[in-house]
Amino acid sequence: MNLIYSAGFAAIMACGVYLLLSRHVMRIVYGVILISASVNLVLFLSGRIGPNPPPVIPSGETVLSAGAANPLPQALVLTAIVIGFSLVAFAVALALQTFRTIGTLDSRKLNQAEALGSPYEEGKSQ
Amino acid sequence: MSLISILLLSALGSVAAWRVGRHVSSGLKHVAALLPIALFACFIFHIEPVASGGVVTDTAAWVPSLGIDLAFRLDGFSLLFALLITGIGSLVTIYATSYFSEADARERARFVFLIHLFMTAMLGTVLSDNLIVMFVFWEATSLTSFMLIGFETAKTEARRAALQSLLITCGGGLALLGAILLIGMELGSFSLAAITARAPELVASPLLPAVIVLLLIGTFTKSAQFPFHFWLPKAMAAPTPASAYLHSATMVKLGVYLLARFDGIFAGVPAYGVILVTFGLLTMSIAAFNAIRATGYKAILAQSTVASLGILVMLIGLDGPVSSVAVIGFILSHALYKAALFFCAGTAIHATHITELRKLGGLAKHLPFTAAAAVLASLSMAGLPPFVGFIAKEYLFEAQLQSSWSAIAVIVAVLVNGVMVAVAGAVSLRPFFRGRGKIEHVHHGETPGLLIGPMLLAILGVVFGIAPHLIVDNLIAPAAGALRGSPVQVSFSLWHGLTPMLGLSAAVVILGIALMWKWNEFHRAIGQMRLVQKIDADRAYYRVVDRVLGTARATTRWLQNGDQRRYTLTVASSLLIVAGYALVTGGPLNLTWSGGEILPFPAIILILAIVGCVVAIRSTSLVTGLVGIGIVGYGSALLFLANGAPDLALTQFAVETLVLVVLMAVLVRLPTDAPKTRSPRESRIDAGIATIFGFLVFGGLATMTAQPFDTRLSDFYGATSYLEARGHNVVNVIIVDYRAFDTVGEVAVVAFATLAVWALLKRRRAGKGS
Incomplete structure (x- = not known):
C-alpha cells in the first residue's frame, strides 16, 4: 500500500508544482493549496499509516495500546493544516487586493517594480 | 604607558575629541591636537629604551584558540613610524583645524575625527606583531582613507577617487590576507617576530612563491607601485590636510613598511x-x-x-x-x-x-x-x-x-x-x-x-x-x-x-x-606624446570596472527579468537538482512493497483526489478549478479518517470548508475565467519539471516508507500522556501540553495572518472613502 500512497501523494505534488509555475495569480494560489495538501499527507505517511484505531487511550487504561495509530505525525499535521489555511487566506487577500488596485491577475503585467528600473543603474556616473 | 593603552587612548581619544570638537568655541578649536601631541610624547619616552637595544612588547588574549593575540611590539623601525605618524598627525590636526576654520564646527570635527581614526589605524598597523591584528588595522587604514578622500561627498571626482582607492587597496588587502594565512598555515604562527626567527622554514616551503606574490600585490597596491600607481594621484581629491597625511608620513608608506619587514625574512x-x-x-x-x-x-x-x-x-x-x-x-x-x-x-x-x-x-x-x-x-x-x-x-x-x-x-x-x-x-x-x-x-x-x-x-x-x-x-x-x-x-x-x-x-x-x-x-x-597617452593605467582600471559592472547588469537582467514564472522555475529546478543529487548519492532507491495489501477505500479516494487535481489543472474556469481543489481537500480528510486520525479529518473538513467559502467569496469579485498564460512550449517545460518533481517525491517517499520505523518518540507520547498529563487523546495532549509553545506560535501565526488580511482589505475601503 505504501507505493500507492507514495504515487498518489507524488501526483498531487506534481500537479501543485505545475500550477505554481503558472502566471495566473489564482492558479498559483491553487498550486500552493495542492502542495500544502500533499505535504500534509507526506508528513502523515512518514509516521507509517494503516487502518488502525485512533491514538486515544481507552478509559480505565493508562497507556496507549500497541496497535493504535502513530500520534506524533497527527499532531504535526494538525498544526500544518491550520498554518496552511492562514497562508492561503493571506495569499488570496493579496490576490484580491492586487486585482482591485492593478486590475489584472496576470503576473506578466504585475511588473511595476521592474518598470522602476534597477537601483544599481541609477548611481552610475561616468 | 603600555602599547595597548596607547592604542586605546588613541581610539577613545579620537571619539572624545570629535564629540567635544563639535561644540567648542572657535578660540578652543585646536584642543583636538592635544591627542596626537600626547601620543607623540608617549613615543618620545620610548626612544631611550629602544635606542639602547630594547624591544617593548605588550600582549592581550584575543582569539587564543586560533593563535591570534593582540600582540604588539615596538622596535626601532616601528618607533620611527610611530613618531612620524603621531608627529605629523599633530601638525596635520592643527593645520586642518585652521584650514577648515570657516567651515561648520561639526564638519571640522568630523574631518579631524577621521584624521585621528586614520592615525589610530596606522599606529596599530606599525605596532602589531601579530599579522592578523596588523591586517585588521591595515584594512582600517584603507577604510578611513576612503572616507578622507571622499570627504567632500558632493564632488563626483572625490567619490570616484575614494571608490577607486578603496577597491584597489582593499583588493590588495585580500591578497595580503591570503599571504598571511599561507604563512600561518606553514609556520603555525602569525607573530612577525616568530616568523622572522623561523625565516629559513618559510623560505624552504613550497608555498613560498604564492606567499611572495600575494604579499607583493598587497603591498604594491597600498604603496602605489606599478601597475597600481594610478590611484594615488587621483586621491588628491581629498582635502589638502588629508593629502599631506596620506602621502607623506604614512598610509602609502605602510606597504613600504611591510616590504621592509619581510626583506629580512626573504633575505635568502x-x-x-x-x-x-x-x-x-x-x-x-x-x-x-x-x-x-x-x-x-x-x-x-x-x-x-x-x-x-x-x-x-x-x-x-x-x-x-x-x-x-x-x-x-x-x-x-x-x-x-x-x-x-x-x-x-x-x-x-x-x-x-x-x-x-x-x-x-x-x-x-x-x-x-x-x-x-x-x-x-x-x-x-x-x-x-x-x-x-x-x-x-x-x-x-x-x-x-x-x-x-x-x-x-x-x-x-x-x-x-x-x-x-x-x-x-x-x-x-x-x-x-x-x-x-x-x-x-x-x-x-x-x-x-x-x-x-x-x-x-x-x-x-x-x-x-x-x-x-x-x-x-x-x-x-x-x-x-x-x-x-x-x-x-x-x-x-x-x-x-x-x-x-x-x-x-x-x-x-x-x-x-x-x-x-x-x-x-x-x-x-x-x-x-602619443605613447604616454596610450599607456594609461587609470583608463585600464575603468575598463575593468565597467566590464565588471556590465557583467553584473547582464546577470541581473537575466536573473531579475521580471517574469515571475521564470523565478519559480529557477527555484524549482534548483530544488530538483539538490534533492535529486541527495537522493542519488544517499543510497539505492528502495521500491519494495510494504504497509499491507491494497485497500480499496483509500485507493479510490486517492484516484478521486488525482482526478480533482487534473480538473484544477485543465479547467480554464477558476470556479471549476476550485471544485477540483475541494475534491483534493475533502479527499485528504477522508484519507485521514481511514487511517486512524479522526482529529485530523475533522480539522481538515472544517478548514477545507473555510477555504472554499473564502475562495468563493473572493472569486465572485474576480473574473472567473483564467485564460492560458503559458505558451504551449512553456507548458510542456513546466509539465516536464512537475513530472520529474513527482517522480522524485515518489522515489523518496517509497524508499522512506520501506525503511524500518523508529517508534521510540511516538511510544514515549503514548506511554506518558495519560500518566503525566491526564489526557486520553494523545494527539490532543501533544498539541496542548508537550508542544504547547509550538501551538502558541501557531495561534500567533493565525492571528497575524488575520491582521494582515484585515489591513489589506481595509486599505481598500479607506482608499475608496477618500
Missing part, C-alpha cells in the same frame, strides 16, 4: 630583491614622467610621492649593508619635506581657489612665510646641502653603488632624482616667486595654524641636516638595526669627502636645473 630569496628593484625602477620612471606631465599643484606633488615610493621599494630590494640606512634616511627626509610641501600647496590653493600650477604666481607677496617654508622644504627635496634630503640622497647612491646591480639602476636613479630637483623648483619657485602680479588678491591669508606645520617640518629638515647626531643614534641606527636584525654603524653626516656619490649628486643637480630651465617645453612635449 634573491628573486624578492630583483622584483622589488625592477618594480621600484619602473614606478620611479613612470612617476617622474607623469610629474613633468601633470598640471595640478597637488598632482605634481602626488606624482613625486609615487616616484619616492618607487625609490624606497628599490632601496629595500637592494642588497648590501647600506641599503637599510638609506631606506630609513629616505623615509624620514621624505616625510618631512613632502608633508611641508603639501601644507604649502594647501595654503596656496586655499588662498587663491586655484589648483592649476600654471595659473599661480607671485604668491610670496601675499603668503611670505608659506613661501619661505616651501623653499626650505623643496631644497631638502632637491637634495641640496645642508638639508637632510642631501644626506638621504647620498645614501641612496651609496646603496646603489655598493649593491650588485648594474649601472642601469644608477642611471635611472640619477634621471629620476633630476626630475625631483626640477619638481622641487617647480612647486616652490613658480607659484610663489615667478609670474609676479598674476594673483592680485587672496581669499585667505596665512594664519599661525596654517604656518606651524610647514615651518616646523621645513626647519627640522635643515636642523637634522646640519646636526644629524640629533637623530642618528636614537632613531636612525635603531631603525636600521631593526631592519637588518643586527646593530648597524651609521655615519649619517653631510660631508663624506669627495666620493662618487657626491659626483652623482652634482650630476643630479645640474640635470635638475636644466630641466627646470626648460620645464614648459618638456611639459608640453611629454604631454603630447
Whole structure:
C-alpha cells in the first residue's frame, strides 16, 4: 500500500508544482493549496499509516495500546493544516487586493517594480 | 604607558575629541591636537629604551584558540613610524583645524575625527606583531582613507577617487590576507617576530612563491607601485590636510613598511630583491614622467610621492649593508619635506581657489612665510646641502653603488632624482616667486595654524641636516638595526669627502636645473606624446570596472527579468537538482512493497483526489478549478479518517470548508475565467519539471516508507500522556501540553495572518472613502 500512497501523494505534488509555475495569480494560489495538501499527507505517511484505531487511550487504561495509530505525525499535521489555511487566506487577500488596485491577475503585467528600473543603474556616473 | 593603552587612548581619544570638537568655541578649536601631541610624547619616552637595544612588547588574549593575540611590539623601525605618524598627525590636526576654520564646527570635527581614526589605524598597523591584528588595522587604514578622500561627498571626482582607492587597496588587502594565512598555515604562527626567527622554514616551503606574490600585490597596491600607481594621484581629491597625511608620513608608506619587514625574512630569496628593484625602477620612471606631465599643484606633488615610493621599494630590494640606512634616511627626509610641501600647496590653493600650477604666481607677496617654508622644504627635496634630503640622497647612491646591480639602476636613479630637483623648483619657485602680479588678491591669508606645520617640518629638515647626531643614534641606527636584525654603524653626516656619490649628486643637480630651465617645453612635449597617452593605467582600471559592472547588469537582467514564472522555475529546478543529487548519492532507491495489501477505500479516494487535481489543472474556469481543489481537500480528510486520525479529518473538513467559502467569496469579485498564460512550449517545460518533481517525491517517499520505523518518540507520547498529563487523546495532549509553545506560535501565526488580511482589505475601503 505504501507505493500507492507514495504515487498518489507524488501526483498531487506534481500537479501543485505545475500550477505554481503558472502566471495566473489564482492558479498559483491553487498550486500552493495542492502542495500544502500533499505535504500534509507526506508528513502523515512518514509516521507509517494503516487502518488502525485512533491514538486515544481507552478509559480505565493508562497507556496507549500497541496497535493504535502513530500520534506524533497527527499532531504535526494538525498544526500544518491550520498554518496552511492562514497562508492561503493571506495569499488570496493579496490576490484580491492586487486585482482591485492593478486590475489584472496576470503576473506578466504585475511588473511595476521592474518598470522602476534597477537601483544599481541609477548611481552610475561616468 | 603600555602599547595597548596607547592604542586605546588613541581610539577613545579620537571619539572624545570629535564629540567635544563639535561644540567648542572657535578660540578652543585646536584642543583636538592635544591627542596626537600626547601620543607623540608617549613615543618620545620610548626612544631611550629602544635606542639602547630594547624591544617593548605588550600582549592581550584575543582569539587564543586560533593563535591570534593582540600582540604588539615596538622596535626601532616601528618607533620611527610611530613618531612620524603621531608627529605629523599633530601638525596635520592643527593645520586642518585652521584650514577648515570657516567651515561648520561639526564638519571640522568630523574631518579631524577621521584624521585621528586614520592615525589610530596606522599606529596599530606599525605596532602589531601579530599579522592578523596588523591586517585588521591595515584594512582600517584603507577604510578611513576612503572616507578622507571622499570627504567632500558632493564632488563626483572625490567619490570616484575614494571608490577607486578603496577597491584597489582593499583588493590588495585580500591578497595580503591570503599571504598571511599561507604563512600561518606553514609556520603555525602569525607573530612577525616568530616568523622572522623561523625565516629559513618559510623560505624552504613550497608555498613560498604564492606567499611572495600575494604579499607583493598587497603591498604594491597600498604603496602605489606599478601597475597600481594610478590611484594615488587621483586621491588628491581629498582635502589638502588629508593629502599631506596620506602621502607623506604614512598610509602609502605602510606597504613600504611591510616590504621592509619581510626583506629580512626573504633575505635568502634573491628573486624578492630583483622584483622589488625592477618594480621600484619602473614606478620611479613612470612617476617622474607623469610629474613633468601633470598640471595640478597637488598632482605634481602626488606624482613625486609615487616616484619616492618607487625609490624606497628599490632601496629595500637592494642588497648590501647600506641599503637599510638609506631606506630609513629616505623615509624620514621624505616625510618631512613632502608633508611641508603639501601644507604649502594647501595654503596656496586655499588662498587663491586655484589648483592649476600654471595659473599661480607671485604668491610670496601675499603668503611670505608659506613661501619661505616651501623653499626650505623643496631644497631638502632637491637634495641640496645642508638639508637632510642631501644626506638621504647620498645614501641612496651609496646603496646603489655598493649593491650588485648594474649601472642601469644608477642611471635611472640619477634621471629620476633630476626630475625631483626640477619638481622641487617647480612647486616652490613658480607659484610663489615667478609670474609676479598674476594673483592680485587672496581669499585667505596665512594664519599661525596654517604656518606651524610647514615651518616646523621645513626647519627640522635643515636642523637634522646640519646636526644629524640629533637623530642618528636614537632613531636612525635603531631603525636600521631593526631592519637588518643586527646593530648597524651609521655615519649619517653631510660631508663624506669627495666620493662618487657626491659626483652623482652634482650630476643630479645640474640635470635638475636644466630641466627646470626648460620645464614648459618638456611639459608640453611629454604631454603630447602619443605613447604616454596610450599607456594609461587609470583608463585600464575603468575598463575593468565597467566590464565588471556590465557583467553584473547582464546577470541581473537575466536573473531579475521580471517574469515571475521564470523565478519559480529557477527555484524549482534548483530544488530538483539538490534533492535529486541527495537522493542519488544517499543510497539505492528502495521500491519494495510494504504497509499491507491494497485497500480499496483509500485507493479510490486517492484516484478521486488525482482526478480533482487534473480538473484544477485543465479547467480554464477558476470556479471549476476550485471544485477540483475541494475534491483534493475533502479527499485528504477522508484519507485521514481511514487511517486512524479522526482529529485530523475533522480539522481538515472544517478548514477545507473555510477555504472554499473564502475562495468563493473572493472569486465572485474576480473574473472567473483564467485564460492560458503559458505558451504551449512553456507548458510542456513546466509539465516536464512537475513530472520529474513527482517522480522524485515518489522515489523518496517509497524508499522512506520501506525503511524500518523508529517508534521510540511516538511510544514515549503514548506511554506518558495519560500518566503525566491526564489526557486520553494523545494527539490532543501533544498539541496542548508537550508542544504547547509550538501551538502558541501557531495561534500567533493565525492571528497575524488575520491582521494582515484585515489591513489589506481595509486599505481598500479607506482608499475608496477618500
